[in-house]
Amino acid sequence: MTLLERLPQETDRMYALRTIRENIIDLGLAPGSQISENELAAQMGLSRTPVREAIMELARVKIIQVVPQKRSTVAMIDYDMVEQAQFMRYTLECAVVELVCRMITPEGVLRLEENVHLQQFYMQNGYYENIRGLDDKFHETLFELAQKMQIYTLMQNLLIHFDRVRRMSLDSVKDLKIVQDHALILDAIKRGDAAGARTIMQTHLTRYRFDESAIREKYPQYFEK
Amino acid sequence: MTLLERLPQETDRMYALRTIRENIIDLGLAPGSQISENELAAQMGLSRTPVREAIMELARVKIIQVVPQKRSTVAMIDYDMVEQAQFMRYTLECAVVELVCRMITPEGVLRLEENVHLQQFYMQNGYYENIRGLDDKFHETLFELAQKMQIYTLMQNLLIHFDRVRRMSLDSVKDLKIVQDHALILDAIKRGDAAGARTIMQTHLTRYRFDESAIREKYPQYFEK
DNA sequence: GTCAGTCTACTTGCATACTAGTAGAAATTG
DNA sequence: CAATTTCTACTAGTATGCAAGTAGACTGAC
Numbered sequence: 001m002t003l004l005e006r007l008p009q010e011t012d013r014m015y016a017l018r019t020i021r022e023n024i025i026d027l028g029l030a031p032g033s034q035i036s037e038n039e040l041a042a043q044m045g046l047s048r049t050p051v052r053e054a055i056m057e058l059a060r061v062k063i064i065q066v067v068p069q070k071r072s073t074v075a076m077i078d079y080d081m082v083e084q085a086q087f088m089r090y091t092l093e094c095a096v097v098e099l100v101c102r103m104i105t106p107e108g109v110l111r112l113e114e115n116v117h118l119q120q121f122y123m124q125n126g127y128y129e130n131i132r133g134l135d136d137k138f139h140e141t142l143f144e145l146a147q148k149m150q151i152y153t154l155m156q157n158l159l160i161h162f163d164r165v166r167r168m169s170l171d172s173v174k175d176l177k178i179v180q181d182h183a184l185i186l187d188a189i190k191r192g193d194a195a196g197a198r199t200i201m202q203t204h205l206t207r208y209r210f211d212e213s214a215i216r217e218k219y220p221q222y223f224e225k
Numbered sequence: 226m227t228l229l230e231r232l233p234q235e236t237d238r239m240y241a242l243r244t245i246r247e248n249i250i251d252l253g254l255a256p257g258s259q260i261s262e263n264e265l266a267a268q269m270g271l272s273r274t275p276v277r278e279a280i281m282e283l284a285r286v287k288i289i290q291v292v293p294q295k296r297s298t299v300a301m302i303d304y305d306m307v308e309q310a311q312f313m314r315y316t317l318e319c320a321v322v323e324l325v326c327r328m329i330t331p332e333g334v335l336r337l338e339e340n341v342h343l344q345q346f347y348m349q350n351g352y353y354e355n356i357r358g359l360d361d362k363f364h365e366t367l368f369e370l371a372q373k374m375q376i377y378t379l380m381q382n383l384l385i386h387f388d389r390v391r392r393m394s395l396d397s398v399k400d401l402k403i404v405q406d407h408a409l410i411l412d413a414i415k416r417g418d419a420a421g422a423r424t425i426m427q428t429h430l431t432r433y434r435f436d437e438s439a440i441r442e443k444y445p446q447y448f449e450k
Numbered sequence: 451g452t453c454a455g456t457c458t459a460c461t462t463g464c465a466t467a468c469t470a471g472t473a474g475a476a477a478t479t480g
Numbered sequence: 481c482a483a484t485t486t487c488t489a490c491t492a493g494t495a496t497g498c499a500a501g502t503a504g505a506c507t508g509a510c
Contacts, residue, residue: 011293012464037492047465052492053281060282062375068236068492069471084375088317095316150287150309154379237494261461272495277462293462294501 001028001043012050019044020054024063024074025163031076031222035064061157063164076224079212081161088155089162090205092148093139097185097201099146101194108145112186115141119179131179138182162208168219169210177207226253226268237275244269245279249288249299250388256301256447260289286382288389301449304437306386313380314387315430317373318364322410322426324371326419333370337411340366344404356404363407387433393444394435402432 001023006015020040023029041051055072058064062081066072075081100108115138122130143152181204188197216223226248231240245265248254266276280297283289287306291297300306325333340363347355368377406429413422441448 036490038490048492049464049466053278056278056282057285061379066492067472070473070491072492080372081375084373087320087373088376088379091320092313092316095312147305148309148312150306150383151313154286154313154383158375158379263461273462274494274496291462292502295461295503297462 001040002026003044012046013053016040016044016046016051016054017057020051020058020064021160024058025160025167027164027167029074031074031164033074035072035074037072057157058160061160063160077165077215077219077222078161078224081158082165082210082212085155085158085160085162086205086209088158090202092151092155093142093205094198094201096142096146096148097189097197098194099148100142101189101192101197104145104189104192109186109190111141111145112138112189116179116182116186119182123176123179135178135182165210165215166208168215168222178204181207226265227251228269237271238278241265241269241271241276241279242282245276245283245289246385249283250385250392252389252392254299256299256389258299260297260299262297282382283385286385288385300386302390302440302444302447303386303449306383307390307435307437310380310383310385310387311430311434313383315427317376317380318367318430319423319426321367321371321373322414322422323419324373325367326414326417326422329370329414329417334411334415336366336370337363337414341404341407341411344407348401348404360403360407390435390440391433393440393447403429406432 001019004015004019004022007018010018020029029035035055037048037052037055040055041048044051055064055066059066059072062078063075064072065075115134119131119134119138122128122134140152143149181200184200185197185204188194188200226244229240229244229247232243235243245254254260260280262273262277262280265280266273269276280289280291284291284297287303288300289297290300340359344356344359344363347353347359365377368374406425409425410422410429413419413425
């Protein structure tokens with residue numbers, strides 16, 4: 001497991017949650033691997049309490065399975081969970097972008113434009129690795145503008161299943177189209193074109209559908225037999 | 226605060242969570258009231274640990290506000306949260322019922338029919354108080370049939386804001402129409418009529434929109450000034 | 451009386467000890 | 481040797497103590 005650096009004003013519990021979460025996504029804590037509150041606590045230099053609380057939070061979305069008095073394991077890749085995460089995101093975000101079209105402000109447009117222009121800049125100059133963060137931020141901003149941040153937070157919890165699979169399928173060929181999508185969505189929002197924005201969002205989010213069998217072939221050990 | 230009876234195989238943490246949650250909904254723990262891990266633990270006959278873990282889970286959806294080293298309070302009625310809970314339910318459940326129409330099985334139809342018939346029975350015989358539980362179960366079953374139970378669970382966490390307000394506005398005049406709605410939704414599902422089912426669901430879920438100003442007038446002390 | 455400072459009682463965050471229960475190794479018995 | 485039993489080392493659940501910090505009451509100086 002790789003340790004992260006502490007952020008200012010971060011409690012031990014938040015640090016533990018962030019660390020475990022990141023390690024699950026980048027497979028530092030591989031699917032199926034056994035974890036123990038004691039062991040993780042020792043590795044992070046904390047006591048069991050904050051680590052346990054972090055594990056419990058991750059267990060709520062079944063990315064960690066806790067079996068009392070026996071063991072805790074990082075969940076195997078579960079395509080039903082990946083599917084549920086995608087369904088939740090697709091359904092909510094299409095509705096959110098419609099909402100944004102109806103309540104958009106000049107400040108909101110500005111925030112989205114800044115983001116999209118930066119994406120286009122990185123794209124043109126080949127800094128593809130910077131785009132992922134801006135991509136995530138773009139979508140978060142939509143929820144913020146629609147005043148649906150609590151929903152976004154809940155959704156993120158489940159999306160860890162999706163994020164883990166996304167990390168395994170690193171075909172960044174999609175990047176070009178993704179940036180284009182964002183620009184088109186922004187245009188629709190500026191026009192107040194709710195139906196148009198939804199249509200583009202539907203196309204956009206469907207690009208992320210990963211081929212289960214391809215990943216299953218590449219990482220068979222991470223799947224339930 | 227009213228104590229519940231312990232369920233079999235229920236851990237202290239689950240018991241604490243269930244107890245606190247129920248008391249928040251039925252106003253045994255009123256909006257704005259101050260709570261303390263120690264005090265709640267004493268009342269429930271538990272130690273701080275399981276109570277603390279339960280409180281943390283509720284704090285994630287901001288129904289309890291925890292201020293470190295100061296206090297924890299039950300959140301005031303926050304209509305933005307109620308709105309987000311409703312939006313989430315409306316958006317997801319309309320999509321889910323469409324999905325159910327496309328993947329319904331004879332067993333699924335049977336389960337829904339049993340539920341609806343029981344609702345109609347209680348309705349005709351005046352056992353209105355029994356309908357609420359069946360209502361909740363009907364909607365849960367839809368998520369189950371669509372294989373989206375994890376989403377349902379996450380959604381329930383946020384819906385506590387909605388449930389609390391629902392408790393305050395006890396006009397059960399809506400019951401008759403609600404049971405009719407369920408029957409109509411079931412019919413649409415049996416026909417495999419996704420568009421029709423969605424339309425009825427939209428109407429159905431819109432019935433629950435509570436008048437904020439009415440509740441604000443009835444319980445001014447539960448709102449932020 | 452008024453203001454400043456201190457003290458007390460309380461809060462949650464974290465550390466640690468103990469309990470109940472499991473799994474697998476080791477020992478014992480046939 | 482084989483089957484069974486016991487023991488050991490581990491797990492997570494819970495209890496409790498301490499640390500860090502806050503708020504309000506109390507005390508004392510002016």
